Amino acid sequence: MGMLIIIDQSPYGTWAGREALDMAFALAAFDQPVSLLFSGAGVNWLRKAQNTADIEQKSLEKNLAAAPIFGIEAILADRTACQRYNLDSEAMIDGVQLTNANADLLAQYSQTAFAG
Amino acid sequence: MNRLHTLHILNKTPDHPRFSECLGTLGPDDAVALTENGVLGLVASKAFSSVQTYALEGDLNARGLSDDNLGAAAPIDYSELVNLTLQAERVISW
Amino acid sequence: MTHSTPDTENPSFTLVITGAPYSSQAPQTALGFARATVAAGHTIDRIFLYGDGVHLASALVTAPSDETHWPKQWAAFLEEHEVPGVACIASALRRGLVDSDEQKRYQLNANNLLTPFAIAGLGEWVEGSIKSTRTIYFHAGA
Numbered sequence: 001m002g003m004l005i006i007i008d009q010s011p012y013g014t015w016a017g018r019e020a021l022d023m024a025f026a027l028a029a030f031d032q033p034v035s036l037l038f039s040g041a042g043v044n045w046l047r048k049a050q051n052t053a054d055i056e057q058k059s060l061e062k063n064l065a066a067a068p069i070f071g072i073e074a075i076l077a078d079r080t081a082c083q084r085y086n087l088d089s090e091a092m093i094d095g096v097q098l099t100n101a102n103a104d105l106l107a108q109y110s111q112t113a114f115a116g
Numbered sequence: 117m118n119r120l121h122t123l124h125i126l127n128k129t130p131d132h133p134r135f136s137e138c139l140g141t142l143g144p145d146d147a148v149a150l151t152e153n154g155v156l157g158l159v160a161s162k163a164f165s166s167v168q169t170y171a172l173e174g175d176l177n178a179r180g181l182s183d184d185n186l187g188a189a190a191p192i193d194y195s196e197l198v199n200l201t202l203q204a205e206r207v208i209s210w
Numbered sequence: 211m212t213h214s215t216p217d218t219e220n221p222s223f224t225l226v227i228t229g230a231p232y233s234s235q236a237p238q239t240a241l242g243f244a245r246a247t248v249a250a251g252h253t254i255d256r257i258f259l260y261g262d263g264v265h266l267a268s269a270l271v272t273a274p275s276d277e278t279h280w281p282k283q284w285a286a287f288l289e290e291h292e293v294p295g296v297a298c299i300a301s302a303l304r305r306g307l308v309d310s311d312e313q314k315r316y317q318l319n320a321n322n323l324l325t326p327f328a329i330a331g332l333g334e335w336v337e338g339s340i341k342s343t344r345t346i347y348f349h350a351g352a
Contacts, residue, residue: 003339008137015304019261022300026332032340040133103143106122111339112208114134116228116261116349127239127351152235152351174242194246201344202221209347 001110002033002073006101008040008114011060012052017042020115021063028071035109036067039078039101043085046077046092061093068095076105120168121145123204125197127152130160138210139163147204149197150189151175159185172197222253224338227263229350231280232273237266240348241284248291255342257288258335259297259327262350264307267297267327281324288326295327296334 005024007017020036027034038045050061067075078101082092099105106112121143127150128135135157142148147168150157155175158164169189176182176191183191192200201207225244229236240257247254259266266281273279288295297307302323308316309323323329339345 008134016261019301023332026336030333030336032336040137101141103141106141110206111345113347114349129352132352151239194242195250197243198246198250201346207344207346209349
């Protein structure tokens with residue numbers, strides 16, 4: 001079971017996704033099972049080669065790379081949203097599982113949360 | 117009421133991306149509770165004719181929606197919303 | 211942290227507010243829900259303010275006299291029902307909400323945390339999500 005944290009907001013333009021990632025890290029730090037689902041515009045978190053030097057923000061790609069190390073069980077991405085944002089497996093960071101954000105997926109988790 | 121698998125609390129207008137994301141994840145034993153601007157979905161979406169739907173009375177009233185706009189949805193107050201969150205096996209706030 | 215099975219006979223709630231007062235309806239809806247929860251005899255384990263929701267705990271919010279003062283309404287509710295209200299420390303510091311401890315730590319020239327709110331880490335949210343029968347989120351709408 002465990003918790004599914006959903007990130008459906010694009011990276012950098014708002015802080016909601018960053019704060020969602022912090023929620024996932026906090027659960028993992030307390031040994032609670034947690035997975036991340038990127039849906040909608042949130043799938044843009046998963047694009048390779050994010051260079052944030054000019055906007056002076058920490059790279060979310062790097063933050064996300066730490067997720068498996070901290071114990072986040074799975075990084076999921078909604079297949080339809082990836083297609084919409086022209087994000088194929090070549091362009092995507094490693095370790096992402098494509099899925100369909102539907103009732104069957106949500107039913108696998110005891111709790112679901114957005115950061116905002 | 118039959119088994120209530122997931123209660124979806126939806127407070128977004130039909131123009132918000134999360135409104136359609138929510139509709140895309142509704143299962144057969146799910147219910148929707150419309151709150152805040154989510155109640156505008158009753159006049160702008162046909163989705164709620166085929167799913168168990170509740171709408172917060174205060175939010176309906178504030179937006180000038182009446183019984184004529186409810187369709188198959190049931191008006192509820194906060195105490196009924198609290199009960200629904202306990203009847204459901206899980207709750208998702210969109 | 212202990213694992214426990216949610217109790218549906220004596221249900222308890224954690225309410226998470228992520229929308230700010232006056233830019234979203236989230237704190238209002240959450241307060242309506244909270245009042246109905248205690249009226250039904252259920253327990254509220256804690257209120258957790260996250261992201262923009264931390265603005266609800268600012269002692270400097272000044273509403274026009276003919277508008278409801280949501281931080282004060284919430285503070286009165288928390289005191290009356292002895293419900294802990296916690297603002298996430300990372301969200302709070304980023305948004306300029308500090309208590310006297312954080313004021314000293316960061317050598318700031320003021321503090322502005324409204325009584326009885328406290329500042330603490332996400333662990334409070336994790337504990338609530340495990341312990342409470344239901345954790346309900348109140349996000350900004352649109």
